[in-house]
């Protein structure tokens with residue numbers, strides 16, 4: 001079997017101009033120009049940018065190629081208004097993880113951190129996002145930290161967000177993202193049992209498809225811990241200050257691999 005290239009899954013939040021200096025979490029804004037340049041770099045290097053569903057066969061080692069996963073956390077309206085046209089112009093797809101019960105409202109969970117209020121996509125916007133060829137995943141119902149909830153409440157956040165989105169959008173929802181990158185083993189189990197095909201974290205690094213292929217094999221021997229890796233996929237954060245050189249290093253080298261976990265996203 002040929003060795004498989006590590007796969008970066010990029011994490012974005014807002015595609016917009018950053019608020020003034022000193023604003024908390026300012027790093028999570030990537031300007032339209034930077035995003036456009038980053039997509040152009042990927043295209044020029046021969047990478048295909050894919051949604052999580054379209055990326056899964058590569059992650060499982062069933063397909064090979066120069067691919068990058070593209071994800072957006074939280075479901076900001078600027079993803080639809082600014083990122084979707086840029087993605088379409090280069091023929092890339094992506095996954096936006098929406099907070100299902102907060103569709104059409106704002107990022108209220110960020111308020112106490114001092115992050116400025118920003119519009120989230122409404123159900124109609126989420127439909128437009130899908131109609132534009134992009135994917136919606138679940139980022140729970142209300143963006144609570146799962147580890148702070150009892151198991152019944154955590155299960156509702158994980159499972160009901162899936163069925164609610166499926167009902168309102170009329171498409172299967174198969175991808176999940178843990179709010180704040182925060183979860184316990186019990187939540188991984190809940191995500192699997194709710195019927196998701198994969199889940200992303202804020203652990204930094206690229207996905208090593210070989211390891212996941214072996215994990216697939218291990219499934220037959222009953223090795224539960226390695227089976228779970230599809231539900232703990234690491235990602236590569238792209239932030240306001242990411243230069244084009246850093247971007248290249250993050251994609252094509254071990255720069256991100258084994259970096260320490262980013263706590264708050």
Ligand SMILES: [Zn+2]
Nearest residue numbers: 073074179265
């Ligand atoms: Zn989030």
